[in-house]
Amino acid sequence: MTAWNAEVPKPVVGDWKVENAGAANEARVGSWSWRDxxxxxxxxxLSGIINHGHxxxxxxxxxxxxxxxxxxxTGVKPHYGSWVSRFSGQVWQVGVKSTSVAQDQKAAQWAxxxxxKPYNREFYNVWTRSKFYCSQLVWAAYRDTAGPSADISLNSYGAAIHPFELRDHPNTALIYRKY
Known part of the structure; x- marks a missing residue:
């Protein structure tokens, strides 16, 4: 039996949008992308024995x-520096296939x-915009700026959104993977 959070196999395609964008502020650092x-x-x-990701x-x-x-x-805040050195486990970066570089930047600006704003402990309350948990924040940034066509949740009935759903959604492409 496969674990509920087992990675759906995807090839690492790199940040394909950088090559097409040409903007100076979208430079890559190695395979990690700092693109908005x-x-x-x-x-x-982050809690107990359940590995729900971040x-x-x-x-x-x-x-x-x-x-x-x-x-x-701490709620919603910027964290400076590398996730690769911050987290000892696996790290991934994904991009939304259906969005442009400009839409990605709008999602980052929205975030x-x-x-x-405070942390949202009501994990099934995904539609609130007064507080956020990690994957809800990312999902809402795309949902609220690019619309339903940029949806990156594997559920459509208002259930909690998990980080692994963002990684494994058919509308995301794998930019970076560290084991």
Whole structure:
């Protein structure tokens, strides 16, 4: 039997949007992408024995080299520096296939406007915009800026959104993987 959070096999395609964008502020650092709106996911164990993962979104200016994320106790805030060195487990980056670079940047800017909001412990309350948990923040950034065609949740009935859903959704492509 496969674990509920087992990775759906996807090839690493790199940040295909960077090659097509040509903008100076979208440079890559190795295989990791600091392009606005790229989704970051880790298998970090943040509570008990259940590995539910963690998610964030690469921030737009003025939050250079930061990932905006929501954490218990601190709420929504930018975290500066590398996720690769911050998390000892697996780390992934994915991009949304159906969006443009401009739409990705809008999602990152939207996420930045949520900084300071509290953490959402009501995991099934995905439609609230007054508080966020990590994967809800990322999902809402795309849902609220690019619309339903950019949906990256594997459920359509309002259930909690897990980081692994963002990684494994057919509308996302794998940019980076670290084991």
């Amino acid at each position: 709106g790229v989704i970051c996911i880790t298998d970090a164990k 998610a964030g979104i690469v921030a737009a200016a003025p939050y250079y080299y930061a990932v905006i994320e929501a954490n218990p106790g 930045a406007r949520q900084i300071g």
